[in-house]
Amino acid sequence: MAEDQSPPAGPDLALGVAADDFKNDMLLGHVGKEDVLLVRAGSEFFAIDAHCSHYHGPLADGLVVGATVRCPWHHACFDLRTGEAVRAPALSPLSVWMVEQESGRIFVRRKLDQPKAAKTVPADAPRRIVIVGGGAAGFAAAEMLRREGYSGQITMLSNDTAAPVDRPNLSKDYLAGNAPEDWLPLRPDSFYADFAINLQLAANVTAIDVKAAQVVLADGKSVPYDRLLLATGAEPVRLPMPGADQPHVHTLRTLADCRAIIENAKSAKRAVVIGASFIGLEAAAALRARDIEVHVVAPEQRPMERILGPDMGEFVRALHEEHGVIFHLGDTVTAIDGKRATLKSGGTLEADLVVVGVGVRPRLTLAEQAGLAIDRGVTVNAHLETSASGIYAAGDIARWPDPHSRENIRVEHWVVAERQGQTAARNMLGAREVFDAVPFFWSQHYDVPINYVGHAEKWDEIAVDGDIKGRDCILRYKKGGRVLAVASIYRDVESLKAELAMEKA
Ligand SMILES: Cc1cc2nc3c(=O)[nH]c(=O)nc-3n(C[C@H](O)[C@H](O)[C@H](O)COP(=O)(O)OP(=O)(O)OC[C@H]3O[C@@H](n4cnc5c(N)ncnc54)[C@H](O)[C@@H]3O)c2cc1C
Numbered sequence: 107m108a109e110d111q112s113p114p115a116g117p118d119l120a121l122g123v124a125a126d127d128f129k130n131d132m133l134l135g136h137v138g139k140e141d142v143l144l145v146r147a148g149s150e151f152f153a154i155d156a157h158c159s160h161y162h163g164p165l166a167d168g169l170v171v172g173a174t175v176r177c178p179w180h181h182a183c184f185d186l187r188t189g190e191a192v193r194a195p196a197l198s199p200l201s202v203w204m205v206e207q208e209s210g211r212i213f214v215r216r217k218l219d220q221p222k223a224a225k226t227v228p229a230d231a232p233r234r235i236v237i238v239g240g241g242a243a244g245f246a247a248a249e250m251l252r253r254e255g256y257s258g259q260i261t262m263l264s265n266d267t268a269a270p271v272d273r274p275n276l277s278k279d280y281l282a283g284n285a286p287e288d289w290l291p292l293r294p295d296s297f298y299a300d301f302a303i304n305l306q307l308a309a310n311v312t313a314i315d316v317k318a319a320q321v322v323l324a325d326g327k328s329v330p331y332d333r334l335l336l337a338t339g340a341e342p343v344r345l346p347m348p349g350a351d352q353p354h355v356h357t358l359r360t361l362a363d364c365r366a367i368i369e370n371a372k373s374a375k376r377a378v379v380i381g382a383s384f385i386g387l388e389a390a391a392a393l394r395a396r397d398i399e400v401h402v403v404a405p406e407q408r409p410m411e412r413i414l415g416p417d418m419g420e421f422v423r424a425l426h427e428e429h430g431v432i433f434h435l436g437d438t439v440t441a442i443d444g445k446r447a448t449l450k451s452g453g454t455l456e457a458d459l460v461v462v463g464v465g466v467r468p469r470l471t472l473a474e475q476a477g478l479a480i481d482r483g484v485t486v487n488a489h490l491e492t493s494a495s496g497i498y499a500a501g502d503i504a505r506w507p508d509p510h511s512r513e514n515i516r517v518e519h520w521v522v523a524e525r526q527g528q529t530a531a532r533n534m535l536g537a538r539e540v541f542d543a544v545p546f547f548w549s550q551h552y553d554v555p556i557n558y559v560g561h562a563e564k565w566d567e568i569a570v571d572g573d574i575k576g577r578d579c580i581l582r583y584k585k586g587g588r589v590l591a592v593a594s595i596y597r598d599v600e601s602l603k604a605e606l607a608m609e610k611a
């Protein structure tokens with residue numbers, strides 16, 4: 107992300123601050139030109155870089171939990187002793203600084219050498235780990251395997267032509283033209299060679315031979331494994347309607363999809379977005395930023411009502427209308443003839459560019475063919491292991507026993523996929539860690555971020571605290587009096603506290 111050009115914040119910690127003046131958990135200061143966060147956790151003081159390594163979120167506005175700090179924006183978590191990003195979406199560590207106490211004053215003057223958490227790989231760790239998928243879960247797993255000190259073979263097979271990218275950005279800043287393409291790769295190309303991760307792109311896995319413990323590629327080659335992680339993600343639902351196969355009709359999942367939309371957008375004056383999903387509406391916002399007239403056609407009466415409820419749905423609609431989006435709700439597109447989209451209600455819309463955002467479908471073919479247990483997703487246990495021993499699944503394809511909702515759930519969220527990839531990585535090394543992270547997602551519409559913690563498919567009450575229209579609110583989705591999920595706008599600490607409460611419940 108871009109370098110922060112703002113002047114250093116708060117007091118100069120090299121000159122020291124009085125320990126008695128330290129009223130809160132955190133004090134934002136600086137050492138030279140670098141922002142540093144001084145943290146009191148119990149009786150200990152820590153100092154750490156003040157900005158999150160994900161998107162530069164201000165950790166001073168986050169939450170201290172034990173000897174960790176959580177980021178207010180997308181709930182990454184950093185170990186205050188080591189700086190390690192212990193929870194995605196941040197993956198890179200932060201620098202930690204030496205804290206010295208002298209005569210009742212606290213001084214921070216220099217960085218510590220990056221302390222390494224002591225990690226040992228069991229002697230019977232598998233020799234060869236194969237990961238199918240180069241997305242959120244697959245990448246996070248490979249990165250975590252090396253972080254855990256694993257030195258065996260890692261082969262990552264992806265049928266994408268691009269190395270792992272920051273997929274959420276594809277419908278936000280990058281599509282809007284506000285982020286350069288070099289922000290997108292999760293790691294530079296050199297990372298894979300440096301960490302001996304055998305990333306094979308355009309490598310389509312067509313079968314898993316469970317008995318022989320190998321995966322088979324489209325070109326006939328096979329790759330043997332001792333442990334296998336399936337992280338094949340989801341693919342956009344394509345509408346079976348006349349004209350959906352034209353070049354100006356797009357779905358959005360990959361970097362190539364996004365580049366095609368951007369190319370089309372360069373000459374487009376008017377776009378139709380089919381579907382008021384998160385991706386559809388984020389794409390609508392991005393196209394508005396490019397000054398394209400945008401029409402959104404969707405069958406529901408309020409966008410996102412099914413996930414966020416009627417009031418938040420109404421807010422999202424009004425927000426997009428404020429930015430010039432024209433909704434055609436309670437309607438669908440039945441055909442696209444050249445540039446003319448026909449609506450079920452009888453009208454037509456002219457469009458140089460169409461984005462179809464009507465949901466995704468988990469890619470289950472491999473798992474089905476291999477005979478793994480399937481239940482509207484690949485069934486995994488609490489350790490993310492499938493019904494076949496040694497084969498794990500993570501991300502958009504996995505349905506896991508979620509201890510918080512007490513249901514078997516499958517979600518399509520970036521942070522969940524990354525965290526599952528990390529847990530699967532440790533479990534492939536024998537950790538037997540239970541995946542118990544509270545689901546989290548965020549969505550960005552213009553300058554309004556919506557954060558969501560937990561999982562509520564149904565609720566009997568939504569308790570609204572604050573003012574949704576005023577963009578300062580937290581909504582609690584309750585069933586039988588129990589809070590299942592929380593959505594918020596600019597109530598970041600409360601969202602973090604809600605996550606913590608759900609972890610403890
Ligand atoms: C445009 C966009 C914006 C999003 N924004 C957000 C957001 O703001 N917040 C949020 O929480 N979530 C967001 N999401 C959802 C999030 O990106 C997904 O939940 C996440 O990427 C899922 O990770 P995954 O690893 O399961 O799958 P993916 O990231 O889709 O990766 C799957 C990988 O598997 C590969 N693959 C599939 N089949 C095969 C095969 N047979 N052989 C070899 N390789 C194969 C694919 O090429 C790909 O590399 C967004 C998604 C999109 C598309």
Ligand code: FES
Pocket residue numbers: 158159160161162163177178179180181182195196
């Ligand atoms: S900016 Fe910190 S988690 Fe995204």
